[in-house]
Amino acid sequence: MTCTPTQRTASFKRGSTFAASATYTPPAGGPANLNAVTIESDVIDAGGSVYSLSIQKTGNLTFTLSLQDTTAWAIGQAKWDIKFINGGVVFYTETMRLNVAEQVTA
Numbered sequence: 001m002t003c004t005p006t007q008r009t010a011s012f013k014r015g016s017t018f019a020a021s022a023t024y025t026p027p028a029g030g031p032a033n034l035n036a037v038t039i040e041s042d043v044i045d046a047g048g049s050v051y052s053l054s055i056q057k058t059g060n061l062t063f064t065l066s067l068q069d070t071t072a073w074a075i076g077q078a079k080w081d082i083k084f085i086n087g088g089v090v091f092y093t094e095t096m097r098l099n100v101a102e103q104v105t106a
Contacts, residue, residue, distance in 0.1 A: 009097040014075065016103070018043070018053070018067040022082065026061075031086045033060040038085040041065050045100065046076025053080075073100050 012018065026032050034057055041053040049072070053065040065082070078098040084091050 008094065009099060012070075012078075012098045012100050013103050014073045014100050015071045018065075018070050020065045021058075022063055022065065024061045024063070024084075027091075030091070034063065034084075035060060036086065039063055040083040040085070041080060043067070043073075043078050043080040043098070045074040045078045047074035049074065070100075075100055075102050 024034055031037055039055045041055060043051045043053065051067055053067050055063055055065055057063045078100050079095050080098065081095045082093040
């Protein structure tokens with residue numbers, strides 16, 4: 001799965017492990033790094049079910065998001081974003097879309 005800043009929609013096969021790497025770019029007036037920042041992220045599938053992603057900080061400005069089991073994800077368009085919490089201040093990324101397709105091989 002790949003989703004770049006200029007590409008807000010990616011294709012994804014249900015049943016695959018969801019994994020993404022991200023680099024935080026500090027906004028004007030925002031935190032300079034992620035050290036004291038809490039990161040949360042959910043995927044909402046086409047059926048409205050919510051799946052919380054695991055977050056792992058991998059550096060001062062980098063982190064990974066993952067979910068091992070996506071077999072229950074509904075086929076169709078899912079959406080997700082990333083939430084950052086810094087000292088009680090909350091901000092979000094833009095909403096990204098996933099076109100979830102059915103896997104063929106069992």
